[in-house]
Amino acid sequence: DAGVIQSPRHEVTEMGQEVTLRCKPISGHDYLFWYRQTMMRGLELLIYFNNNVPIDDSGMPEDRFSAKMPNASFSTLKIQPSEPRDSAVYFCASNPQGSRGTGELFFGEGSRLTVL
Amino acid sequence: GQQLNQSPQSVFIQEGEDVSMNCTSSSIFNTWLWYKQEPGEGPVLLIALYKAGELTSNGRLTAQFGITRKDSFLNISASIPSDVGIYFCAGQALWAGANSKLTFGKGITLSVRP
Numbered sequence: 478d479a480g481v482i483q484s485p486r487h488e489v490t491e492m493g494q495e496v497t498l499r500c501k502p503i504s505g506h507d508y509l510f511w512y513r514q515t516m517m518r519g520l521e522l523l524i525y526f527n528n529n530v531p532i533d534d535s536g537m538p539e540d541r542f543s544a545k546m547p548n549a550s551f552s553t554l555k556i557q558p559s560e561p562r563d564s565a566v567y568f569c570a571s572n573p574q575g576s577r578g579t580g581e582l583f584f585g586e587g588s589r590l591t592v593l
Numbered sequence: 594g595q596q597l598n599q600s601p602q603s604v605f606i607q608e609g610e611d612v613s614m615n616c617t618s619s620s621i622f623n624t625w626l627w628y629k630q631e632p633g634e635g636p637v638l639l640i641a642l643y644k645a646g647e648l649t650s651n652g653r654l655t656a657q658f659g660i661t662r663k664d665s666f667l668n669i670s671a672s673i674p675s676d677v678g679i680y681f682c683a684g685q686a687l688w689a690g691a692n693s694k695l696t697f698g699k700g701i702t703l704s705v706r707p
Contacts, residue, residue: 481635520636520681520697533694568635580626580685580695584635 479503481585483569489591495557498588500569501550508572510582511544511554515565523567526552559592566590597682597698605704610672614701616682617664622696624685625658625665630700631678639680640667672705679703 482501490496502509510525524534529546537544541560546552556563566589570582598617606612616625624643628636640651642658642665649656655668665684669676679700 519699522694525694536694570635580624580683581638581641582628582636582695584637586633587635 481569481571481583483567483585483588485588486586487589487591489593490559491593492560493558494592495555496559496563496590496592498554498567498569498590500552500554500585502552502569502571503573503583504550506571506573506583507549509546509552510570510572511552512568512570512584513565514568514587520568523554556590559590561592564590564592597684597696599680599682599698599701601701602699603702603704605706606672607706608672608674611668611670612672612703613669614667614680614682614703615664616666616684616698618684618696619663620684620686621662622684622686623662625656626683626685626695627654627656627665627667628681628683628697629678630681636681669703672703674705674707677703677705 484499507528511523513521513523523536524544525532526546542556544554566587568584568587570584572582626641627639629639630636640649640656645658645662646660647658653670657666679702681700682698683695685695
């Protein structure tokens, strides 16, 4: 079975450019999460969706970040304009409805973003 | 906000040794989870615990949900080189709603010497 698929795996861009990260959750999973991982702050939840609807975006750092989920099989995380401090590994994770809470996450392999 | 403390940051052991990791919180959780992350990969769920006092095993891994609900322990027995990675604990307070967020610890990096 295919797991959570993220693209690109690596992205190097210059400050001020727009960055779009993509995620395909596991088929049938109703929850989708975007996390950011850095050495200093560890894993931080940015936003999550349930049935394509954003439920909690309180972790989104600022207005430069936006996320969408136009359908059950696709989500994007966009940073515009990007800044060097956005450099991190961004993970997408999904979770099936009906599981005991939403803690049992299936993570993608991550997108490593470097902003120069 | 809620914080999970994992210490030490790094652990070095010899192959075949057992290792124990713990995770403590200033808040009560009713779900504890342990994840492992290998280089270049996303975290993978190892064990989930849903009841205070619960002891659960997954092969050579054993985890316990502390009675106080503020801590959890993960033990790895007879370590092997492929146990290398970062081990994260995570807690969730489900009484805040089933959609409440996970709080992750900063992780413990395990190194195993052959």
